[in-house]
Amino acid sequence: MGNRALQAALGDAGLTQEKLAEAVNSAIERMTGRPGRISDRVVRRWLSGQTRWPHPLQRRALAMVLGRYRPNSDSFRRRAVPPSPLQRRPSTEAAALALADEALALRQRGSCSQRVRRALYAAAAACVSSAMWAATDGRRFDAALGHHQRAASLAQESGDQAILFRVWSHKGSLYRHLGRPVDALDANDVARRLSITRRDPLFASLGHARHAAILGLTRDKAGVDRALGCAREAMLRADPGEGRPVRLTAFYDEAEVHSLAATAYLAAGRHAEAEARAHASLTLFRPHLVRSRAITTARLARAQLGQREAERAVATAASVDAAHPRVRSMLDSFTRDLRRIAPGPLYDSWEQQWTAA
Known part of the structure; x- marks a missing residue:
């Protein structure tokens, strides 16, 4: 009926x-x-x-x-609702661009030394790069590409190697998300060839780890292993006491290397290795890296599903905090793969849970 x-x-x-x-x-x-x-x-x-x-x-x-909604006037009250992660991303992006404009406005207010001028350009480039990353995370790839052009120009004016590395490394990650590995490798190579990677092994390590994640898309298994080995070796050489930008040390550590390795092995179809790296990453994450933990857990679920361990994969996926747009996109892909690999009651139960989330 x-x-x-x-x-x-x-x-x-x-x-x-x-x-x-x-x-x-x-x-x-x-x-x-x-x-x-x-x-x-x-x-x-x-x-x-x-x-x-x-x-x-x-x-x-x-x-x-269907025109059947009738809120109770006695109980219905308009209340301030905290912005969703999707709303926070555009607001972060807009705030970063506003700060970049403010830095450039200061540059126009009068004469300044070359050091101050470069510092203002560096600050503006960093802000636009943050807007680029926010747009990438929010899956607004066209906007992210536009931000890159501006960030790269400002970074060049600044002459700041750390900012230049950040801008081009971000572009490599953006192209990886777009499924354009050739462009991603070219952009990441610009970052890896900067002199800062020779002066500071930690920058070199991040460049190699992100290169491995991109090479996974090309199924270059030897290249992935080689890049990850270089990332590990460079990290071991890095002096932990050396002064570095907080934006690097706040997220990049051994846990992130393992997480990027999981990404590389997933893309290369090496699911058992991806699962092992995801587990290793999750044991090492610092408490404040909540978003990174959610991303890596979503990668773990995909790795388990790739080994046809559907029940275990669903249990892992169900534990993920999916508030972030990027994580939700990853779990959307997981859902499509689950339907292909394990159609039936398990998929139906997960789909109903996921669409209600």
Whole structure:
């Protein structure tokens, strides 16, 4: 028999199952700041009665789309809602660009020494590079590419090797996310050839580790192993007491090397090695690296699924804090792979849990 009330409402609204899914996802985005993940498959479960009581957020979105939402005027109050991670990313991006403009405005206010001029350009470049990274993390790749052009120009004016490394290394990571390994390798090579990588082994180590992650996309197994070996060796040579930018030491350590190794081995189809590196990374993460931990745990789930250990992979995926847009994108990919590898009750249960998240 199914859900006759919903079937009738769908007919009255003149919507197909696909259009209803799109409209509900849009309503969820208006309420939460991030798109919903309702598919026409989920709608079919609602209509058939297989899912009798959707998640509260889904019910509210359904009511809004079908014109049935009537908030109680006594209990409904507009309240300040904390911004979602998706909303925070554009705000971080905008704030970083505003700071860059402020640094450049100071440059125009009067004459200054060459040292001060370069410092202002370096500050502006760092801010635009932060905007680039925020756009990349928020999956806004076109915006990130535009930010790179400006950041690279400002970094060149500054002459600051650490900033130049950051800008070009970020571009390599951006192209990796875009699935463009040749462009990614070229950009990362610019970073790796800077003189700062010869002066400071920690910069060299990061360059090698990110190179390994890119080489994974090309399935160059020997290249991945070689780059990871260089990253490890350079890290061992780095003087822990040497003064470095906080933006580097705040995230880059042995845990990050293992996490990038997991990325490389995943891309190369070496899932057992990827799982081992992800486990090693998770034992070493510092407490403040919450986002990095979530990303690595999502990589662990993909590595387990690649070994056809679907139940263990789902349990791992269920433990991930998916608040960050990049993590949600990773778990979307996990969901598609799970459907291909292990269709059936396990997938159905996970999909229902994931679309309600």
